[in-house]
Amino acid sequence: MIEIKNVSKWYGSFQVLNHCSTHVRKGEVVVVCGPSGSGKSTLIKTVNALEPFQKGEITVDGISVGDSKTDLPKLRAKIGMVFQNFELFPHMKITENLTIGQIKVLGRSPDEARERGLKMLDRVGLIDQMDKYPGQLSGGQQQRVAIARALSMDPIAMLFDEPTSALDPEMINEVLDVMVELAQEGMTMMCVTHEMGFARKVAHRVIFMDQGSIVEDATKDDFFGKPRSERAQQFLSKILHH
């Protein structure tokens, strides 16, 4: 589904991604972890071309992301993305947040879009909030709406960029529960997260990044059992202590 081959990216002379190669198969859940500044958010954003890259190739569903002839809006519409800071549109009601992409991008009728959007909103347990504005919801609720917004587009894969990092501790689980449910239903997912409990529960593979490189790309059991690299062992021992 997602193929990343030898991708490198520089900000000026600073290399943020260094020959990264990996893949996400259909129905697979891949967790990307690593210390801050390791390039994991940058990597996930290259998948839907929010971050350009200078070398290598990424294909999604057989379509090349880096090709200048690719219709990027069309490609992005097929991939759902959830951001660290939710990024709901603050001036739109929850229902409008859920329908704008469906109407403007997929060409669905307002009624059809509303029906689909409300179904997804119900799924994340927030149907009673449909007429509110994002600023009137808690962080956890906003992030669940953001997931519903992405799902309303009927994506073939979902990207999560540290979806729980900006949340208060008591709201993390409500978001993780939605993600676990999605994973168990067979959604193809690539998640940048430090939630190792989530990784243990639903991930098929775990990727560990450090200084712009993919240091470890292993099945979940291998990764938590015996990480091969010292760097990953150190990282795990630091975050699993508590």
Add this chain to the structure above:
Amino acid sequence: MNLGIFIEQVPDGDGAWWEMLASGLGWTLGTAFFAWIMAFTLGSIVGVARTTDKPSLVRAGNAYVELFRNIPLIVQFFVWYFVVPGLVPAVKAWVVSLDPTEHQFVTSIVCLGLFTSARIAEQVRAGIQSLSHGQRDAGYAIGLTRPQTYRHVLLPMAYRIIIPPLTSEVMNLIKNTAVAYSIGLVELFFRTREMAEMTFRYFEAFAAATLIYMVIAMSANRVMALIERRVAVPGYIAGGK
């Protein structure tokens, strides 16, 4: 003070002095209205251009802003009125077909429209850049094109954020129309001076003008405050409420 002066007839004209001032007010409001539409439209376009990732557009937008922002307004009036028609034959041909008042009116709108648009462009740019970069990403991520992302995601919030400086700009524009007297537009300040010089009632004439300018600028301020309340986003901190 002699308030009766306002109902006295203008020696060589038709109507009383108050009617002269009212007619001046009409030109003032007309100029401000059309110049505002022009300034808001052009300012938005240039402001948006300066936030794109196209270096050529950003540079062109910056140059535009610097050009109109760094030359005194009265100089710009003279350039548009006396210099430009001489430089561009097509403009010359057109302005000679207009009657003088029309020529002054159009020149004033163009001059104030461009001058104000540069300032609005600066505010629109700042408004867009004050939004988190994630908002743009979120628009792109659901498949919106760049124009759609500006239209539906970035500009609605940017405009809300810049309502306070835009309010100052509306008030400035109304007050700046007085400079059009320098090219002979018969707006409120022109009529006020005319009344004062012909009647020697300086106090009455300028008291009236002061009052009228204050009322229209303050009305503009109230209208903008009303708009600000109407479009405030519930739960959004910067939106007031």
